[in-house]
Amino acid sequence: MTNAYVPFLSQIKEIIRHTEIEYTFRMHYEGAVKPGQFFEVSVPKFGEAPISVSGIGEDYVDLTIRKVGKVTNEVFENQEGKSLFMRGPYGNGFQISDYEGKELVIVAGGTGVSPVKGVIDYFGNHPEKVKSMKVIAGFKSPKDILFKDDIKRWEKQMDLTVTVDAAEEPGYRVGLVTKYIPDLTFEQKENVAAIVVGPPIMMKFAVEELKKREICDEQIWISQERKMCCGLGKCGHCRMGDAYICLDGPVFRYTDGKKLVD
Amino acid sequence: MGNLWNRKALDVLLENLKKDYDVYAPKRWRGDGCYSDTDTIRYGRIDSFDEIVWNAKSDYSFKEALLPISDTILYFTENATQIPDDKKPRLIFLRACEINALKRLDDIYLNNGPEDYYYKRIREKAKFVLIGCSQSFDSCFCVSMNTNRTENFDAYCHRTKEGDLYLEFSDSALASYTEGIQVPEAVQEIQYVTENEEVVPVPENLPADIAGSQVWKEYAGRCIGCGRCNFVCPTCTCFTMQDIFYKDNENAGERRRVWASCQVDGYTDMAGGISFRKDQGERMRFKVLHKVYNYKNRFGYHMCVGCGRCENVCPEYISYIECLHKLSKIGGNEND
Numbered sequence: 001m002t003n004a005y006v007p008f009l010s011q012i013k014e015i016i017r018h019t020e021i022e023y024t025f026r027m028h029y030e031g032a033v034k035p036g037q038f039f040e041v042s043v044p045k046f047g048e049a050p051i052s053v054s055g056i057g058e059d060y061v062d063l064t065i066r067k068v069g070k071v072t073n074e075v076f077e078n079q080e081g082k083s084l085f086m087r088g089p090y091g092n093g094f095q096i097s098d099y100e101g102k103e104l105v106i107v108a109g110g111t112g113v114s115p116v117k118g119v120i121d122y123f124g125n126h127p128e129k130v131k132s133m134k135v136i137a138g139f140k141s142p143k144d145i146l147f148k149d150d151i152k153r154w155e156k157q158m159d160l161t162v163t164v165d166a167a168e169e170p171g172y173r174v175g176l177v178t179k180y181i182p183d184l185t186f187e188q189k190e191n192v193a194a195i196v197v198g199p200p201i202m203m204k205f206a207v208e209e210l211k212k213r214e215i216c217d218e219q220i221w222i223s224q225e226r227k228m229c230c231g232l233g234k235c236g237h238c239r240m241g242d243a244y245i246c247l248d249g250p251v252f253r254y255t256d257g258k259k260l261v262d
Numbered sequence: 263m264g265n266l267w268n269r270k271a272l273d274v275l276l277e278n279l280k281k282d283y284d285v286y287a288p289k290r291w292r293g294d295g296c297y298s299d300t301d302t303i304r305y306g307r308i309d310s311f312d313e314i315v316w317n318a319k320s321d322y323s324f325k326e327a328l329l330p331i332s333d334t335i336l337y338f339t340e341n342a343t344q345i346p347d348d349k350k351p352r353l354i355f356l357r358a359c360e361i362n363a364l365k366r367l368d369d370i371y372l373n374n375g376p377e378d379y380y381y382k383r384i385r386e387k388a389k390f391v392l393i394g395c396s397q398s399f400d401s402c403f404c405v406s407m408n409t410n411r412t413e414n415f416d417a418y419c420h421r422t423k424e425g426d427l428y429l430e431f432s433d434s435a436l437a438s439y440t441e442g443i444q445v446p447e448a449v450q451e452i453q454y455v456t457e458n459e460e461v462v463p464v465p466e467n468l469p470a471d472i473a474g475s476q477v478w479k480e481y482a483g484r485c486i487g488c489g490r491c492n493f494v495c496p497t498c499t500c501f502t503m504q505d506i507f508y509k510d511n512e513n514a515g516e517r518r519r520v521w522a523s524c525q526v527d528g529y530t531d532m533a534g535g536i537s538f539r540k541d542q543g544e545r546m547r548f549k550v551l552h553k554v555y556n557y558k559n560r561f562g563y564h565m566c567v568g569c570g571r572c573e574n575v576c577p578e579y580i581s582y583i584e585c586l587h588k589l590s591k592i593g594g595n596e597n598d
Contacts, residue, residue, distance in 0.1 A: 001377070001379055001382060001383070002376075002379070003345060003379035003380075004312065004376050005335050005336065005377065005379060005380075005517075006336065006343055006345065008444075009341060010462070014367070042517075043516035044338035044343070044505065044515060044517070045338060045505050045506065045507035045512070047503060047504070047517075048503055048505075048517075049533060058263065064475040066533075066534065068533045068535075069533030069534070069535040070532060070533075071533070080555075083274070083420070085343075117492040118527075127326055145579055197587050200536075201406070204544045225536075226532070226538075227521075227530050227531060227533065229501070229502055229522075230501075230503065230519075232368070232375045232376055232378070233375030233376075234370060234371060234374065234375065234376040234501070235500060235501050235502065235503070235519070235522070236499065236500030236501075236522070237500065237522070237526070237529060237530065239556075241473070241551075241556050241562050242556045244374065244375070246375070247374065247375045252547075259470070260540055261473040261547075262530070262538040262544070
């Protein structure tokens with residue numbers, strides 16, 4: 001009988017510092033994993049926290065972590081070469097085949113870029129597998145922008161819009177992600193697939209804007225973030241209506257996602 | 263066919279059972295009630311059949327005999343983890359509604375995602391003795407929920423009018439503990455409740471937008487979010503992970519899972535400050551709809567077993583039964 005609660009030790013291969021409170025921890029991991037899935041990362045005696053996979057390599061997964069709580073504060077005390085406890089991956093993740101051949105639109109806000117970053121990377125490296133790819137990524141302010149090195153690469157690979165809610169200095173696009181949805185151009189509306197990930201309020205309004213563009217529910221995917229203590233469908237904290245976000249999600253096609261009530 | 267057991271014979275039987283089992287049953291805890299000078303009846307390990315409370319509904323359900331309020335799942339020392347040793351098998355005395363609740367616990371812990379290691383290892387070895395119900399207790403509505411009967415037990419018992427225990431074994435392994443004890447044979451009917459004072463209409467046709475109903479509004483002001491309804495419920499299974507370290511050695515500690523309540527602040531809090539269902543009315547809706555709507559959509563039958571404990575325990579006299587009446591006015595009732 002396997003005990004899914006027992007974590008394994010994983011070495012920190014590299015730490016990529018995005019902002020003062022947001023680092024990507026590149027963790028040693030060999031095994032099947034999909035973008036949008038998550039791991040329970042733990043520091044013994046402090047606790048566990050669910051962290052989504054923000055990048056996938058042959059022998060690693062990237063976990064982009066914001067220092068905002070008891071566990072993550074402790075995670076930030078670690079350097080390259082040290083180890084963290086992990087268990088997972090959990091959740092359904094994004095199914096790449098859902099987006100192949102599509103005019104793919106990705107709208108992501110803040111740390112919401114993390115779960116969808118694996119999808120952006122995949123199609124960025126395999127542009128022949130999508131009809132087109134447009135990415136709108138929003139952050140609060142210039143100092144909150146994540147994945148700056150990746151953004152440089154993405155700019156060459158796809159139609160990328162990086163925007164900030166507000167900026168004191170010039171040189172940044174300013175405005176909410178929803179501002180850029182009306183300007184999106186599509187060749188064939190029926191062939192559009194849209195992924196929206198971010199804070200609940202951002203997802204709500206981004207979906208509304210997409211629907212104004214006649215993109216229908218089944219063409220939209222969202223990813224939900226909830227409290228996930230166990231990741232195994234037991235602890236109950238992540239349940240929304242009939243669904244357990246850790247098992248049935250976190251990725252939902254909007255036809256199902258719109259029915260979820262907190 | 264069963265046997266009639268007097269006190270002396272039961273003492274011998276319990277000694278035999280205790281070699282291999284921790285025997286759990288509803289016991290009276292004097293002075294432990296919520297109000298001064300009141301008792302509480304909840305599950306605990308028994309050392310004598312005299313400790314078992316036969317003639318009342320326990321305030322807390324059987325679930326803590328399988329799922330402790332706080333359960334250590336890992337020990338840490340530096341970078342090593344260790345799983346706690348297996349517990350002694352348990353023999354649990356419980357009523358028909360609770361054996362029905364056991365099916366719900368099984369579905370969450372064994373069939374909702376991967377199997378739960380800790381639940382499975384205690385569940386696999388546990389044996390269950392059905393206590394017959396000669397009467398329906400205050401706020402019981404098992405008949406409405408169709409949980410008044412069960413066939414899933416290893417033994418059956420009830421107290422006879424003469425004060426003996428009528429005991430019938432269906433599990434041969436358990437029956438072997440009676441060997442050598444002389445007790446008269448008897449045939450008595452299994453006692454099931456067939457009528458409750460409370461007849462509760464089960465809302466079977468709730469509309470998909472029931473979460474947005476005005477019904478929930480009144481609970482916003484009335485519920486104080488104490489979570490007692492969850493803790494007494496035999497079907498509530500939520501827990502929170504909790505890490506601790508020892509004061510005398512900070513390098514060592516443990517990870518526990520502790521009962522959680524969807525009615526209490528903090529249940530949905532995520533690091534970074536986002537939380538959901540801040541209003542008690544929304545929390546009441548979340549709980550009630552799980553019992554009679556969402557769970558059924560997932561597993562095909564209702565979660566609530568109609569034990570009425572949440573009704574009995576609420577310090578604000580919020581009636582779950584009344585809530586179901588209101589819902590069935592909105593959502594019809596298959597019995598109508």
